Amino acid sequence: MLVKLIRKTSVPLVLLSLCACAYQPVQPWERDILAQQKMQLEPYPLDAALDEHTYFSKEASRGGAGVGGGGCGCN
Numbered sequence: 001m002l003v004k005l006i007r008k009t010s011v012p013l014v015l016l017s018l019c020a021c022a023y024q025p026v027q028p029w030e031r032d033i034l035a036q037q038k039m040q041l042e043p044y045p046l047d048a049a050l051d052e053h054t055y056f057s058k059e060a061s062r063g064g065a066g067v068g069g070g071g072c073g074c075n
Contacts, residue, residue, distance in 0.1 A: 026034065042048050
């Protein structure tokens with residue numbers, strides 16, 4: 001009995017969740033706001049490149065930006 005109830009309710013719930021995630025196109029007047037520098041994933045690419053270079057120079061390896069601790073192993 002419980003299995004039938006789950007089967008009956010799962011299909012409408014899946015369909016409802018798919019409809020809730022509908023695609024809405026960006027309007028032309030909204031593109032100005034989305035194209036601003038502060039809306040980018042990395043708003044200051046030059047600063048990010050300099051920071052990455054600093055981390056690379058200190059650690060002598062790539063990556064690890066955003067991870068706490070130094071090269072000594074003490075977090």
